[in-house]
Amino acid sequence: MKVLAIMGSPRRNGTGTEVMKMIERRLRERGEVEMEVLHLADVGLQPCRGCFSCIKLGEDRCPFREEREALEKRIEAADGIILVSPGYVQNVSGLMKDFIDRMAYTNHRPRFFGKKVMIVANGGAGLDRTLDALRIAIGGPEVVSELAYLALPWPTRPRTGEKNEKALLRATDRFHDAMVRKDMRPSFGNYMRFRFFKSASEAAREWLPADHAYYHRLDGYYYDVKIGVGTRLMAAASMAIAMPLMRGMAPWSGEDRP
Numbered sequence: 001m002k003v004l005a006i007m008g009s010p011r012r013n014g015t016g017t018e019v020m021k022m023i024e025r026r027l028r029e030r031g032e033v034e035m036e037v038l039h040l041a042d043v044g045l046q047p048c049r050g051c052f053s054c055i056k057l058g059e060d061r062c063p064f065r066e067e068r069e070a071l072e073k074r075i076e077a078a079d080g081i082i083l084v085s086p087g088y089v090q091n092v093s094g095l096m097k098d099f100i101d102r103m104a105y106t107n108h109r110p111r112f113f114g115k116k117v118m119i120v121a122n123g124g125a126g127l128d129r130t131l132d133a134l135r136i137a138i139g140g141p142e143v144v145s146e147l148a149y150l151a152l153p154w155p156t157r158p159r160t161g162e163k164n165e166k167a168l169l170r171a172t173d174r175f176h177d178a179m180v181r182k183d184m185r186p187s188f189g190n191y192m193r194f195r196f197f198k199s200a201s202e203a204a205r206e207w208l209p210a211d212h213a214y215y216h217r218l219d220g221y222y223y224d225v226k227i228g229v230g231t232r233l234m235a236a237a238s239m240a241i242a243m244p245l246m247r248g249m250a251p252w253s254g255e256d257r258p
């Protein structure tokens with residue numbers, strides 16, 4: 001199994017790296033693992049310059065696309081991805097945020113299906129918010145495991161270490177098991193996301209042509225999978241409630257339509 005760890009700390013030998021090594025050790029106990037570690041500090045990813053071209057016109061229109069594509073090749077080659085970020089002011093580090101912004105188009109047009117993601121936040125206060133940001137970092141692969149690892153820049157009680165270790169083993173095992181199972185059944189939330197973006201891409205075709213081209217050729221879901229009748233009915237009902245509530249975000253021609 002191939003695992004790619006994407007590290008968000010500017011400190012290559014910091015706590016996040018220690019945590020990643022413990023995860024690697026546990027994965028090796030469970031089976032054969034080929035681990036690749038990518039420190040964003042070494043990649044030198046350009047920060048997004050805000051042209052919106054990747055989302056509007058297509059990811060190939062990003063002025064810095066080559067460096068992002070090199071990174072995406074490594075994601076493509078992995079079965080599992082571990083995203084690790086220290087908590088900085090109760091959020092991800094700047095390096096990780098730059099990565100997330102560069103991958104923003106995948107929130108509109110997901111890819112990397114079938115891959116499993118483990119997200120790890122290390123720090124103290126606000127790790128839940130750091131995890132919130134990591135959860136939507138890459139659109140497409142399934143986030144199967146989350147770890148909030150308490151690691152402060154000072155010594156803490158032995159009990160904290162024991163709790164961390166237990167949580168790390170549990171989260172790593174969940175990640176490993178999901179990679180082995182290779183289950184590709186979408187959650188209801190992901191199915192709803194598909195329905196929402198497909199519908200929105202019609203309404204906003206003039207403003208988001210790349211989304212329109214992507215969703216226009218898709219029918220039931222992002223990939224070939226059977227969606228049950230109950231799920232489809234429930235999604236249709238949820239869409240009927242949600243879409244009018246989101247009217248404020250829809251493109252407007254300047255005239256109220258009946």
Ligand SMILES: Cc1cc2nc3c(=O)[nH]c(=O)nc-3n(C[C@H](O)[C@H](O)[C@H](O)COP(=O)(O)O)c2cc1C
Pocket residue numbers: 009010011013014015016017086087088089090091122123124125126151152153
């Ligand atoms: C700029 C900066 C902001 C930080 N913000 C927080 C914070 O909001 N809450 C917290 O508990 N720790 C905070 N920390 C501490 C780090 O999250 C913590 O030491 C982390 O484990 C460092 O990980 P690393 O060694 O992998 O870089 C901050 C550290 C830095 C450098």
